[in-house]
Amino acid sequence: MELEQTIRERRSIRKFNPAPVARDKIVELMREAERLCVRDEEEPQRRYLYAGTPDARKRLADYLTEKIEDNKVAKLALGKLIGTFHKRFMEPAANIIVIAKKGKNPAEGARNYGTACRIMQSFQLLAWREKIGMVWITEPFVLNERFFDRIGLRADERFVGLLQIGHFDKAPRGRGRTPAERYWNVLSAPGAEVLPANESETGARSEQIRYKDRPVPADLVLKLLNHAVWAPNHRMREPWRFTYAERGAHGRAEQAANTAPPAHLIVSMRAETDEHKRDENLAAVYCLAQNFCLLAEERGLDAHVIFPNWMFDEAAARRLKIPDKEQIVAVLELGFRGEVRSAAAEPPPGSDKAETLRWSEL
Ligand SMILES: Cc1cc2nc3c(=O)[nH]c(=O)nc-3n(C[C@H](O)[C@H](O)[C@H](O)COP(=O)(O)O)c2cc1C
Known part of the structure; x- marks a missing residue:
């Protein structure tokens, strides 16, 4: 299938x-x-x-x-x-x-x-x-x-x-999803100007990835999102909102080395005071992110979910034009993958580490 x-x-x-x-x-x-x-x-x-x-x-x-x-x-x-x-x-x-x-x-x-x-x-x-x-x-x-x-x-x-x-x-029959266009914003300022640096990022890669000098078309991202929105989400709250940022001409030093991702997809959601609902919404966003990563991989597009500290920084959210009532919950680095510099540093999917399941019987 x-x-x-x-x-x-x-x-x-x-x-x-x-x-x-x-x-x-x-x-x-x-x-x-x-x-x-x-x-x-x-x-x-x-x-x-x-x-x-x-x-x-x-x-x-x-x-x-x-x-x-x-x-x-x-x-x-x-x-x-x-x-x-x-x-x-x-x-x-x-x-x-x-x-x-x-x-x-x-x-x-x-x-x-x-x-x-x-x-x-x-x-x-x-x-x-x-x-x-x-x-x-x-x-x-x-x-x-x-x-x-x-x-x-x-x-x-x-x-x-x-x-x-x-x-x-x-x-059962599926309930339709709202098209991603409805929740979609493209930053007009180049991402390199408004995206904070990823220092002390959680989820950083151990390998130094190099990207091809090839833009990630916004309409491809939107197309993949329109499949990804079929993620499970409780009570069909569809909590996700998308901000797409292309790196642009700035950030040239990194760009020259091809180590800066050409684009970012920032997923935000409405702030929720009810802890239980917030966790359900977060889970739905991560299910959507996983759908997106799998769909992207099929097209040779590398999508990597990161958790930079600036996710929690209101000033960064403002620069990214995230509305006041929303919070950033996931950041995806996007780019077409070039050569991997130090293959040894990358535990390939399927390595022993990734296979250690902590499994016990109730
Ligand atoms: C984090 C999360 C929590 C959920 N909790 C429940 C639940 O407690 N009871 C339930 O019947 N369905 C639960 N669901 C399933 C959703 O209701 C379901 O995904 C949604 O109605 C969309 O239907 P679909 O999964 O068939 O596309 C949950 C889904 C997620 C992602």
């Missing part, structure tokens, strides 16, 4: 049939998903908790309903609901809880959370090709301290999502 088609046709699946999904298949797909997203990581910044056996699935359902069952009045009133919950968590062949490290600073935290989300999106796409469906769950009943205690979430960790996985008979 074509990548574009997979991205557009993937649906969140909430009704599963009883066909089993082999644990080994799930691990293999997650390994592949990591390989597609992780390049320069010293050690994994996330882990996976797997509930695939009937016992583990029951345990998961018990953990999720414990808080209600503790409260006698609620238990009486919600007895039926508890039964429904159990069924809901016993039905899918498998569940995976994804947990990311918080990181030592905001940029590191964003990178760890963003990378976990991007991996989850790649995993959804790879699984879809094998007719395995899933839904990403972040409902409030999952986000409770009691449950986090039960699954052993540590103080330096953050819950990213619970994936319910299984085979299905029929995919």
Whole structure:
């Protein structure tokens, strides 16, 4: 199946049939998903908790309903609901809880959370090709301290999502997406004048990439975005906004060395005071970013997600004409890849490092 088609046709699946999904298949797909997203990581910044056996699935359902069952009045009133919950968590062949490290600073935290989300999106796409469906769950009943205690979430960790996985008979119809043009702005000033330098950037590459002296056409970026917007996003909030910046004639020193990316795509989203909604929106943006990276790669365009400290700098956002009510949440460096200078410094996708899955059973 074509990548574009997979991205557009993937649906969140909430009704599963009883066909089993082999644990080994799930691990293999997650390994592949990591390989597609992780390049320069010293050690994994996330882990996976797997509930695939009937016992583990029951345990998961018990953990999720414990808080209600503790409260006698609620238990009486919600007895039926508890039964429904159990069924809901016993039905899918498998569940995976994804947990990311918080990181030592905001940029590191964003990178760890963003990378976990991007991996989850790649995993959804790879699984879809094998007719395995899933839904990403972040409902409030999952986000409770009691449950986090039960699954052993540590103080330096953050819950990213619970994936319910299984085979299905029929995919629901997709709800259309808003064209990317609606959320698109091209900076008229050359990016080299308004983009801050990437010093102390989190997510920097270990290799020195060299770009071809070839512009990245804005209409190509927009075209890819119009496929990428088929990312999962809860309640169809489509939180993403795009700012496209070409480097322009300035920044010549770097340009001459071909080490400065010819273009940047900056993704922002409306500031959200509700933490839960904000995390869901962030996750949706990173799913979109992952769609974009995969689509770009198919066309020989290098798209690399970075988390520079200036993402959190209001003055930088103003220079980039990001509206006051929005915040920058992802920055993509774009360029057609020339030669890689020191191949040895680049752990190729699929290196052992990227394949170290932190996997345990619930
Ligand atoms: C971060 C995130 C959280 C989500 N949480 C839930 C959830 O708690 N319950 C649910 O039914 N679907 C959840 N979804 C799925 C979305 O509702 C779904 O992606 C959206 O309705 C678009 O449908 P599609 O995925 O079929 O394209 C979530 C998706 C994402 C990306």
